[in-house]
Amino acid sequence: MTARVTEIWRHPIKSHGREALERVTLSAGQTLPWDRVWAVAHEKSDADGSVWVPCQNFSRVSKVAALMQITAQLDEDAETITLRHPDRPDLTIAPDRDEAAFLEWVKPLMPENRAQSARLIRARQHGMVDSDFASVTLCNMSSHRAVEQKLGRALSIHRWRGNIWMDGLAPWEEFDWLDREVQIGSAIFKVRERTDRCLATTTNPDTGQRDADTLSVLDTWGHRDFSVRAEVVRAGDVATGDTVRRL
Incomplete structure (x- = not known):
């Protein structure tokens, strides 16, 4: 056979949605184009996207199970992403500009006993894979x-x-x-x-x-x-x- x-x-925002491609x-x-181009640094991390850092610096599914339900749709030309989750309204953002709107959208999914999402960063070297x-x-x-x-x-x-x-x-x-x-x-x-x-x-x-x-x-x-x-x-x-x- x-x-x-x-x-x-691909997963445009690390741990925050997946998208099928043909x-x-x-x-x-x-990396695969637009895969993990963005990542969500939590409040105890100093990651800024300038260099690769391990996954422990980011909000991720291993710590926040609800993030697994997110799906994503990326408009490559506009560099905007539409995020969908069954418990949240659909959200379309430009990750490089709309950090506040993203953080407000994802906040209800975050357990109070976990480090909270603080910054939406863009990886400058390559996608923020593991x-x-x-x-x-x-x-x-x-x-x-x-x-x-x-x-x-x-x-x-x-x-x-x-x-x-x-x-x-x-x-x-x-x-x-x-x-x-x-x-x-x-x-x-x-x-x-x-x-x-x-x-x-x-x-x-x-x-x-x-x-x-x-x-x-x-x-x-x-x-x-x-x-x-x-x-x-x-x-x-x-x-x-x-x-x-x-x-």
Whole structure:
């Protein structure tokens, strides 16, 4: 069976919404376009977007489960984002200008016992992903189904917050790609590391409730990893339906 791309997702504001794409043009040494371009620094963080910093500096799903329910729609030309959440009115903002409106919108979703969102920052080097290099997260549908089977229930792929989803591989085959190159569409990636997972993956994207012990299921394989982080080493286009081939 030929492995192919099934879905492409970006997250314009880190941990604050996801958006489906049909096609992307990738640049060498960069994250997926418009993925995690903005992030929400909390009141105990001094992050300003000038350099990459770890996820602990930001408001995120592992600490605020309700954020998992947000979806996003980005207008690239206008650099505006429409955010949607079942418990909040739709909001359209220009993140670089409308920080106050965003903070007011997200405040009711934040538990009082957590560090509150303080600033909406723009990453200047590359998208504020969870690796210190500009990574694109490659996800394997067969590995996702293996988790579902052990858990005994269906799971949304959005728990993993990945970028490029592929089908037609063996379960966990992506882990064999470490330090190897993979061609997806016309782009070439070098797989750099496995993606370690946190409490965010226990959260249901539809309800915003923690309802599945994904971490204990991963433990049965002797790790808490799902998907791999890859670096774009040759620019190119990736679209749903494109073939995936290890080089």
